[in-house]
Each structure stands twice: as C-alpha cells, then as structure tokens.
Amino acid sequence: MLAAYSGTAVRAAEKSLLDAGLGGHLMALAAYGLANAVLHRLDQAYGSRAVILVGSGNNGGDALYAGEVLARRGVAVSAVLMAERWHEPGLAALQSVGGRVFRLVEDRVEALAAAWSADVVIDGILGTGARGGLRGLAAELVAQLRGHPGVVACDLPSGLHPDTGETDGPVLDAVETVTFGAIKAGLLLPPGEAAAGEISLIDLDLDLPRPDLQRLDQLDLAEFWPRPGATDHKYSRGVLGVVAGSAQYPGAAQLAVGGALAAGVGMVRYLGPAPMPPEVVAGASAIAANRVQAWLVGPGVADDPVQEQRSYAAITSGLPVVVDAGALALLPEAVGADTVLTPHAGELAALLSRRGQRTERSDVEREPLRYTGLAVELTGATVLLKGATTVVVSPSGAVYSQAEATPWLATAGSGDTLAGMLAALLASGVQSALAAAMAASVHGQAGVLASGGGPIAASDIAGAVPRVLSELLS
Numbered sequence: 001m002l003a004a005y006s007g008t009a010v011r012a013a014e015k016s017l018l019d020a021g022l023g024g025h026l027m028a029l030a031a032y033g034l035a036n037a038v039l040h041r042l043d044q045a046y047g048s049r050a051v052i053l054v055g056s057g058n059n060g061g062d063a064l065y066a067g068e069v070l071a072r073r074g075v076a077v078s079a080v081l082m083a084e085r086w087h088e089p090g091l092a093a094l095q096s097v098g099g100r101v102f103r104l105v106e107d108r109v110e111a112l113a114a115a116w117s118a119d120v121v122i123d124g125i126l127g128t129g130a131r132g133g134l135r136g137l138a139a140e141l142v143a144q145l146r147g148h149p150g151v152v153a154c155d156l157p158s159g160l161h162p163d164t165g166e167t168d169g170p171v172l173d174a175v176e177t178v179t180f181g182a183i184k185a186g187l188l189l190p191p192g193e194a195a196a197g198e199i200s201l202i203d204l205d206l207d208l209p210r211p212d213l214q215r216l217d218q219l220d221l222a223e224f225w226p227r228p229g230a231t232d233h234k235y236s237r238g239v240l241g242v243v244a245g246s247a248q249y250p251g252a253a254q255l256a257v258g259g260a261l262a263a264g265v266g267m268v269r270y271l272g273p274a275p276m277p278p279e280v281v282a283g284a285s286a287i288a289a290n291r292v293q294a295w296l297v298g299p300g301v302a303d304d305p306v307q308e309q310r311s312y313a314a315i316t317s318g319l320p321v322v323v324d325a326g327a328l329a330l331l332p333e334a335v336g337a338d339t340v341l342t343p344h345a346g347e348l349a350a351l352l353s354r355r356g357q358r359t360e361r362s363d364v365e366r367e368p369l370r371y372t373g374l375a376v377e378l379t380g381a382t383v384l385l386k387g388a389t390t391v392v393v394s395p396s397g398a399v400y401s402q403a404e405a406t407p408w409l410a411t412a413g414s415g416d417t418l419a420g421m422l423a424a425l426l427a428s429g430v431q432s433a434l435a436a437a438m439a440a441s442v443h444g445q446a447g448v449l450a451s452g453g454g455p456i457a458a459s460d461i462a463g464a465v466p467r468v469l470s471e472l473l474s
C-alpha cells in the first residue's frame with residue numbers, strides 16, 4: 001500500500017525534528033537522496049550537465065545542496081536563482097565546488113539555453129511551502145522548458161498543490177519526483193499526478209499519522225480480494241442483484257453482469273429485459289422479494305420507468321448498493337457509506353448541480369478531490385470518480401487513488417463493467433471504499449492486459465479480469 005500525506009501533515013511531523021535542531025540533518029538527507037536519484041539517471045557523472053531551478057525557500061536549499069553533491073562527483077552544475085531570495089548556505093556550498101550561478105531577472109536567455117542543453121534539470125522552485133502556483137518570470141521560464149526530457153522534481157513538481165494535486169499555473173513535467181519524508185497526496189491525485197513521473201521516497205524517519213490517501217498495490221489486492229473457502233457455497237459467497245439495461249440499452253446490463261461474474265460472486269439475480277447468460281437468474285419480482293447481499297443499479301436504465309422504479313427501490317432497500325449512470329439522478333436526499341456512487345466527471349458535475357452546487361465537468365477535472373469530497377458531504381455516500389486516475393472518497397474520510405488504467409479503457413461500456421465488478425465485491429461483504437479502490441485497480445489492470453497496447457471493446461475487459469485475478473491470487 002502506498003500511503004500519502006498532505007503537506008501540512010508532513011510539515012507537522014518534521015516539526016519535532018526541526019525543534020530538536022535537526023533541520024540541517026534532514027536537508028542533508030534530502031539532498032543526498034535527490035543527488036543519488038539524479039546520478040542514477042546519468043550515464044556518467046563526469047561531463048554531464050545539471051541545471052537547478054532554485055526558489056526562495058528550503059525546497060531551493062535541498063536542490064542547491066544536491067547540486068553540491070553532484071558537482072563533487074564531476075557534474076557541471078549551474079543554479080538559476082528564480083526569486084529575489086535564496087537559501088544562502090546552500091548557494092555558498094554549491095559555489096564552493098565551482099557551481100555557476102544565473103539570476104533569472106538578469107540572465108534569462110542564458111538560463112534558458114543552459115537548461116535546454118542540460119542532461120538534467122532539477123526543479124527546486126517550490127515545495128510544501130508554496131502558496132498558489134508559479135507566477136511571473138518563474139512561470140514563463142517553466143513554460144519555456146515544457147517538454148524537457150530530463151526534469152527531476154525536488155519534493156514535488158513546483159506549482160503542484162501537495163495536498164490535492166491541483167495545479168494553478170504552469171508545472172514542469174518530471175521524469176521523476178524525489179520526495180522527502182513521505183509521499184505527498186498531490187503526487188497521486190489528478191490532474192497533478194501526471195507531472196510527477198516516477199516517485200522515489202527518501203525516508204526521513206518521520207513519525208507520521210494516519211495517511212491522508214492510500215493507493216492499493218498487488219499485495220493488498222491479494223490480501224483483500226474475496227476467495228471462496230472449502231466450505232463456501234454460492235449463497236455464502238454473496239448474491240448480487242442487478243437492475244440494469246432497458247429495451248433501448250440491453251448491452252449495458254450485459255456488460256455490468258459480465259463484470260460481476262468475472263470478479264467472482266456466488267450468484268447474480270437480474271431484473272430487466274436484457275438477454276442474460278445461462279448462469280444468471282433472471283426475474284421480474286419486486287426488489288424486496290429478492291434475497292441478495294447487494295444491489296447494482298443504473299447502467300442503461302435511463303428513460304425506462306420500470307427500471308427506474310426498481311433502481312429507486314434497491315437504493316432505498318438498506319442493502320449495500322452501487323449507483324451508476326442513469327440511477328445517479330434517482331438518488332434520495334441522504335444515503336449511507338454503503339451506497340457507492342460511480343460517476344465520471346460529467347456525471348459528478350450534474351449530480352452536484354442537482355444539489356444546488358452549479359458545477360461544470362471542467363471544474364471537476366481541475367479539482368477532482370475537492371468535488372468528489374463535496375459529493376460525499378452532500379449525499380452521505382462513498383463516491384468513486386472515474387478517470388485516468390480513479391479517486392475514491394468515503395464519508396469516514398478515507399481517500400484512495402488508483403492509476404492502473406490505460407486510456408484505451410475510455411470506451412463505451414467500460415464503466416458498466418467496473419460497476420459490476422465493484423458490486424460483486426460489495427455482495428461478497430467487502431467494505432465499500434476498499435471495494436471501490438480494488439475494483440478500479442483490477443478493472444484498470446484488466447484493461448491493460450486486454451489492450452496489450454491496442455484498442456479494446458468493453459466486453460474484452462471482463463474477459464481479462466479472471467486472468468488478472470488468477471495471477472494475483474495464486
């Protein structure tokens with residue numbers, strides 16, 4: 001499990017060490033870690049060139065001391081002082097080993113040329129002490145360096161919000177971010193995550209609280225994915241009820257049920273008009289008459305009054321329920337954490353707007369964590385926001401982000417399959433936020449496996465799920 005923290009949490013954890021006079025020690029650890037990461041990227045130190053973009057705070061200090069280490073190893077190092085102030089001992093250390101210095105206000109053209117001809121650019125402008133994004137000349141230089149292939153970010157890409165991943169102004173895309181003490185949550189959240197590149201953590205032995213965000217890995221999935229024991233039978237594994245599809249959209253139901261079956265569930269009971277595979281028990285009885293452990297409602301139900309009525313009855317049944325697609329518009333005023341909403345950015349914006357918070361899709365894309373949290377607050381549900389990185393927020397405050405997906409998953413019906421997989425986990429008794437993160441991860445991995453780098457149809461995703469799971473669980 002990757003655990004990530006807000007900038008505030010990391011700074012609070014550092015405080016006792018700083019108070020004990022260990023600030024210099026921490027900075028030295030950070031600088032060595034950063035310098036080592038840069039050295040790993042260079043074919044050889046001697047003859048290579050590094051340019052450091054230096055901001056006014058300790059982030060610039062870390063980067064300057066890393067520059068000193070690199071210069072001692074034979075790298076030709078230049079510092080670009082981006083602000084009116086800088087970390088003076090750090091700069092003195094770099095200069096003592098022959099580092100060159102540019103000042104952005106005076107030497108813009110030279111600084112830009114030096115950065116473009118450098119093998120590595122270290123982004124040490126802003127770290128956890130940033131207020132807002134890059135402005136003025138610093139913003140201009142960074143915009144002109146866009147596309148540089150060798151950017152290594154010091155602690156986090158400058159201008160990326162450490163807690164939320166929001167960006168306000170230009171951010172330099174890094175191949176690697178060397179982060180100190182703990183992974184900052186913003187490095188694992190959209191839209192900023194895309195700028196972070198590979199993440200390396202330098203341990204500062206901080207005493208950290210509960211993480212602000214988690215990302216499941218293969219070991220977590222292997223631990224938490226339900227698998228039947230010798231004494232299990234179909235009812236003990238969990239029965240899922242599905243209200244999906246309509247005469248107009250039968251395919252949505254088939255994809256959702258396909259996702260549920262592929263994820264592993266004891267039985268699926270289906271209510272609706274779509275043709276079903278032989279293993280599914282189809283019926284038309286009242287919601288309450290169906291003995292199930294969880295419901296999935298919504299894929300393909302829009303504009304079918306019977307399916308909408310059933311969806312509403314399932315949502316208000318008191319059982320765990322996944323509310324997807326067309327059923328999102330049927331949500332009652334307040335629900336509980338066992339209700340999992342699975343909107344994409346457009347559907348989330350519409351849901352918030354219905355609740356009196358006028359929101360556009362672009363707002364959600366700019367600040368996905370914030371708006372997902374707002375939806376949790378306004379509904380009481382657990383919310384999974386779909387996208388290249390999937391974000392899950394639960395009313396308990398737990399936040400997950402999963403980024404296994406491939407853009408080839410952006411295909412019609414892909415979300416129906418995800419909803420089915422997630423609902424299968426709920427029917428098996430997995431806690432809702434964990435189930436949402438697990439489903440997003442395995443859905444993403446199945447998409448990658450099915451795609452193999454090329455296009456996929458949504459039905460290919462469910463086909464690949466058992467292979468992903470057998471690899472995980474064996």
Ligand SMILES: NC(=O)C1=CN([C@@H]2O[C@H](COP(=O)(O)OP(=O)(O)OC[C@H]3O[C@@H](n4cnc5c(N)ncnc54)[C@H](O)[C@@H]3O)[C@@H](O)[C@H]2O)[C@@H](O)CC1
Binds near residue numbers: 023055131155
């Ligand atoms: N506190 C410590 O001892 C440690 C700190 N570490 C480093 O210190 C960093 C935090 O250092 P600081 O607290 O000095 O903060 P930063 O270096 O992140 O930046 C704060 C400085 O930038 C200026 N600033 C803020 N927002 C700006 C904006 N939008 N545009 C231009 N200038 C802006 C501020 O006036 C201040 O001078 C971490 O990211 C990390 O790199 C690490 O060395 C580990 C230990």
Ligand SMILES: Nc1ncnc2c1ncn2[C@@H]1O[C@H](COP(=O)(O)OP(=O)(O)O)[C@@H](O)[C@H]1O
Binds near residue numbers: 408410411418
């Ligand atoms: N650019 C992308 N990169 C990776 N995954 C994506 C991307 N766009 C969408 N996805 C994933 O594909 C699925 C699409 O779901 P959704 O938008 O609901 O499609 P549909 O409604 O057609 O089923 C989600 O799981 C989402 O996370």
Ligand SMILES: [K+]
Binds near residue numbers: 155
């Ligand atoms: K930085």
